Amino acid sequence: MALPLSKEARWIFIGDSITxxxxxxxxxxxxxxxxxxxRDWLRAAIPARAPQILNKGISxxxxxxxxRRWKADVLAYEPQxxxxxxxxxxxxxxxxxxxxxxxxxxxxxxYVEILERxxxxxxxxxxxxxxxxxxxxxxxxxxxxxxxxxxxxVREIGAKFQARAVVPLHDAFNRAALxxxxxxxxxxxxxxxxxxxxxxARSWLASLGLL
Numbered sequence: 001m002a003l004p005l006s007k008e009a010r011w012i013f014i015g016d017s018i019t020x021x022x023x024x025x026x027x028x029x030x031x032x033x034x035x036x037x038x039r040d041w042l043r044a045a046i047p048a049r050a051p052q053i054l055n056k057g058i059s060x061x062x063x064x065x066x067x068r069r070w071k072a073d074v075l076a077y078e079p080q081x082x083x084x085x086x087x088x089x090x091x092x093x094x095x096x097x098x099x100x101x102x103x104x105x106x107x108x109x110x111y112v113e114i115l116e117r118x119x120x121x122x123x124x125x126x127x128x129x130x131x132x133x134x135x136x137x138x139x140x141x142x143x144x145x146x147x148x149x150x151x152x153x154v155r156e157i158g159a160k161f162q163a164r165a166v167v168p169l170h171d172a173f174n175r176a177a178l179x180x181x182x183x184x185x186x187x188x189x190x191x192x193x194x195x196x197x198x199x200x201a202r203s204w205l206a207s208l209g210l211l
Contacts, residue, residue: 001124002003003126003164003210004080004081004126005042005046005049005050005051005206006049006051007048007049007050007051007052008051008052008063008137009050009051009052009080009081010051010052010054010078010079010080010081011052011053011054011079011080011082011083012054012056012073012074012077012079012081012082012083013035013038013053013054013055013056013057013083013085014056014066014073014074014082014083014084014085014086015056015057015061015066015084015085015086016054016057016058016059016060016061016062016085016088016089017057017058017059017060017061017084017131017191018033018034018057018085018088018133018190018191018197019031019033019034019035019055019056019057019194020033020055020057020058020059021033021034021035021036021055021057021083021197023055023057023192025096027094029055030053030055031055031057032197033192033197033200034116034192034198034200034201034204035053035055035057036203037197037198037200037201038053038201038205039053040157041055041210042210043203045210048125051080051081054077054079056069056073056074056165057085059156060089060095061086061089062086062090062100062101062102063086063087063090063102063106063107063110063111063114064102064106064110065132066084066086066110066114067110067113067114070114070117070118071117074118074153075117075118075121075122078122079122079125079129079162080124080125080126080127081125081126081127081164081202082126082127082128083128083129083130083201084120084121084127084128084130085130085132085169085200086111086131087107087131087132087133087147087150087153087154088133088135088147089150090102090107090150090205091132091135091143091146091147091150092139092190094144094146095135095139095142095143096193104150104153105211107150108153108157109151111154112157112160114158115127115161119161126164127158127162127163128159128163128164128165128166128167128204128207129154129157129158129163129165129166129167130152130154130166130167130169130200130204131151131154131155131166131167131168131169131170131171132147132150132151132169132170133169133170133173133186133190133192133196133200134147134173134174134177134185134186134189134190135147135185135189135190136177136189136190137189138188138189139188139189139190143189144174147152147170148170151170154166161202164208165204165207165208166207167200167203167204167207168203168207169199169200169203172199172200172203173185173186173196173199176199183195184196185199198202
């Protein structure tokens with residue numbers, strides 16, 4: 001099935017601060033990160049068919065937060081495409097002295113639940129799952145190792161629900177850091193720099209055959 005590319009199509013991007021990227025302070029409510037990069041590339045490449053881009057990222061969110069707002073921030077808009085990038089806070093918030101976080105079992109269970117709700121309500125919506133990116137120092141040194149099962153879970157859930165794409169962001173960031181360690185891809189170990197956001201956008205577009 002072809003991607004829903006038209007000026008009437010609604011594409012929702014939902015997730016945590018990496019998706020949010022300051023959308024609340026942005027006059028266009030799209031933020032300054034990868035969601036904007038994707039939107040602007042589509043507008044420049046295929047202006048007549050560029051979809052409406054809705055950013056529903058909220059800083060600090062975990063999979064449990066997505067579950068609570070799934071109806072209001074996704075289903076209510078009846079989108080033709082849904083892109084999900086979640087998982088960093090489910091791990092990061094449980095590292096070090098933090099007491100939050102989500103177990104891998106609960107992460108899988110909740111992720112499956114919201115996708116089942118999506119399929120029941122909007123069976124034709126294109127589904128894009130993004131791997132969690134990375135947790136590098138200066139975040140806790142074992143963060144990336146702790147994140148690995150969540151990356152695997154996203155890949156497996158994507159296969160289960162026949163997602164249009166599972167965007168390989170974790171590998172993309174690790175590979176980029178090996179090839180160009182002089183570039184600050186995620187200065188605080190989690191949040192991407194502008195180069196990191198462009199890496200997400202490029203990986204996303206490439207995974208859908210849009211580059």
